[in-house]
Amino acid sequence: MSDFQILIDELVKFRDARHWDQFHNSKDLALAISIEAAELNELFLWKTVKDSEGVDKNKIKEELADIFAFALLLAEKHGFDVKEIVLEKIRKNNEKYPVEKARGTAKKYNEL
């Protein structure tokens, strides 16, 4: 069984034991991801890039785990194969950001 499936199974077990499926619609799961993302960002607020690398790793770990958890639950809801959708996105980005144009610049694809 894939790692993603192992995690999804655990998350679904956790969710179903609490009867939380009723709350886990796509709109609220997406909202949950962005709220967890903001909690991750708060760790770095007002900090320089350099000081940000010194932030407590355990806190980063916890917020990142929350983001993965809700993202996996949303993927599960739609039957997405996480490995496949990420590989597909990388293929698309390979076309949107050709190496020779994108090298060393943070510009968006439509500004390259």
Next chain:
Amino acid sequence: MSDFQILIDELVKFRDARHWDQFHNSKDLALAISIEAAELNELFLWKTVKDSEGVDKNKIKEELADIFAFALLLAEKHGFDVKEIVLEKIRKNNEKYPVEKARGTAKKYNEL
């Protein structure tokens, strides 16, 4: 090799071919996650929960893939084992949200 490692390897290859490592500090990776999360949320904005389930699956897939991509890159930066940090978080949530108290309610753990 784990699925996570396969994805991380592909993402790192993509990143390094473009010399983007210089932009991928923890603070900006976290910011990127929240921006992609907002793009995901935009798909559901002004929509009822019911209509949200009818949103174009391809769009959800793309935004979700972006979130996974930046989250994986941040995990890679800190050497986190994604499977392990998510399982650890589920263990913690099992304690914060005991089944008998959390069943059927969306309250936060500190309000249970």
Next chain:
Amino acid sequence: MSDFQILIDELVKFRDARHWDQFHNSKDLALAISIEAAELNELFLWKTVKDSEGVDKNKIKEELADIFAFALLLAEKHGFDVKEIVLEKIRKNNEKYPVEKARGTAKKYNEL
């Protein structure tokens, strides 16, 4: 003096007494707005639209005040006249969303 100026003056006084100007660059002020916005969103997470209207008004008030505070500080940093920039945006949206096309639909302007 305009209401906006009164608030900006108070916010600047608060900031300067604490020597916080050094932290209040545009990038972090923008990040602060999005973090406060996520705290506002958290009040409504997992709630139906109907139940969302029953959320404690004092909490909404506090999170909304934080959003206004950081938005005003960012406006101040760039010397924007808040009244003017909002009126200008309404004028633009009047063109992007013509009444006869936009009435009763939540579609984005590029889908009208």
Next chain:
Amino acid sequence: MSDFQILIDELVKFRDARHWDQFHNSKDLALAISIEAAELNELFLWKTVKDSEGVDKNKIKEELADIFAFALLLAEKHGFDVKEIVLEKIRKNNEKYPVEKARGTAKKYNEL
């Protein structure tokens, strides 16, 4: 009439001409604020603090105006007096962040 009331009146006129009140529940207005905040943040993504100050002011202006617009509409929905809620928050923060403790540090009040 206060500046806030002038803006709120214009925003309500714009909204009602399009029959958009039906979409503007508290939950979606809060979501709209965070989506606009993410668009503002995107202007600064991958940029240093220094380069962020060089971002096109017109773009900052537009995203900030969107944030103010949705925040004002949410304030209107709850009958909040924007000036009053921001002044009240400043008073509270004066207590949470005493000058002598908070001077020159970006720590949160519970870490001071």
